[in-house]
Amino acid sequence: MHPAAREMLLSAVDSGWADPVRLHHEGRTARLLLDNARAVLADAIGVRPDELYLTTSGTTAIQAGLSAIRAARRRIGPAVVHTAVEHSAVLHSAGDEGVEVGVDIRGRVDQEAFARAVQQPGVAVAAVQSANHEVGTRQPITAIAEECGDVPLFVDASASVGHDAVPEGWSVLAASAHKWGGPAGVGLLAVRKGTRIAPAWPMDEREDGLSPGFPDVPHALAAAAALQARLSEAEELNKQHRAWIDEVRRRVQADVPDVEVVGDPDDRLPHILTFSCLYVDGEALVTALDAEGFAVSSGSACTSSTLKPSHVLAAMGVLTHGNVRVSLSRETRYEDVDRFCQVLPGIVQRIRAEVGM
Amino acid sequence: MSVELDCRGLLCPLPVIKLAKALPSVAVGETVTVLADDPAAAVDIPAWCRMRSQELVESAEKRYVVRRVS
16 A cells, blocks of 8 residues: 555544434534545546546446446447456446457457457447556557447556556546555446436435445545556656556567567557466466565466466467566665566476476 | 477466477477467467567467567
8 A cells, every 4th residue: 555545544443433424523524534535536537526436446336337327228229349358346337238349459349350359239338448557558548439439438547547548538437546556445437427317226324325325434545645646756756657568578588599479569558567488387487586575477277267368368369378467656666676576487397397398 | 299388377487488388399490389268378378479580380279379589
């Protein structure tokens, strides 16, 4: 968690504990604090405070947003047109009504196919992520928005908010506080004025029915403090991350034979790099890197609970085994980046030697 | 001569490793057939062919036919 978020959370636990819809003094204080958090978050996203709803996670923001748009447009049709590399929360929300559009080897959506799919009859909503959470590739949101016509465009910006500029042209946008150094348990759902929504579940008086239940004011404040602090550091930090990721990309390709670095090399998030090592078991690689003090993710099947490879890597048609995702945080130092590049070739060589490669 | 590898029950990267080891044993123009039921093989065998510039002749029903090109 960002230190600014931690500090805010500790003080807000004392000052913002009450229910903001109550009329007593503590309730009014909580209401003021919640309004303040909402104003900060809305400003960062580029919407008005009354266009921004707080949910209990990025996933609930995605589920609430998509189902509320679909319910409002049920007379038009049920289909959710989405890219093949969306977060699983989008895929689960779309369910049987999902119309999947493929991506190229860098993970970028086929824009022509997407436009054709959106222009079919019966489409409730189009869903495209701002950038991919596993490989960092950005999607051309503004260009896609122009093709959507009357169909609302839902953008899952969870991977990019706090790390990259918020794109233009969407009707509804979702984000997740823990991705920018805020606490877990806070999601954002921005709904542009004029977008028809109809919450499809039992509603209460909170968040216009989009997120029922007693709101967590201290965590909302911590999320706002983290985003504000993250954005004030963004220019310098993003430049640094971009340079370091470029270096990791270059050194991994130079020093590890038979490695495939995936995702767009330029039009991408600044802080993520993903690569796959031929003939290497992903679980063994993650474990060996963990022993060296590096916490990395993997899209390899052996590292997932379902034993299926990452649907993102599969949709791109890139190697899914021996996969590693490196994410830089604000705490990452150049020494960490350098040491990662130094230890990786030996680890890969050792794991390959164990299987005679 | 063509070779058939039964990799059913094996998880990736093992089917790809066996394919990589077997391919040099066939002549250029001949094929290696891999039977593999790990869902990752459906992505990784075609990806290996692309990275290694070998030809994926057929890929269906958990059966992959790879022709040695070089």
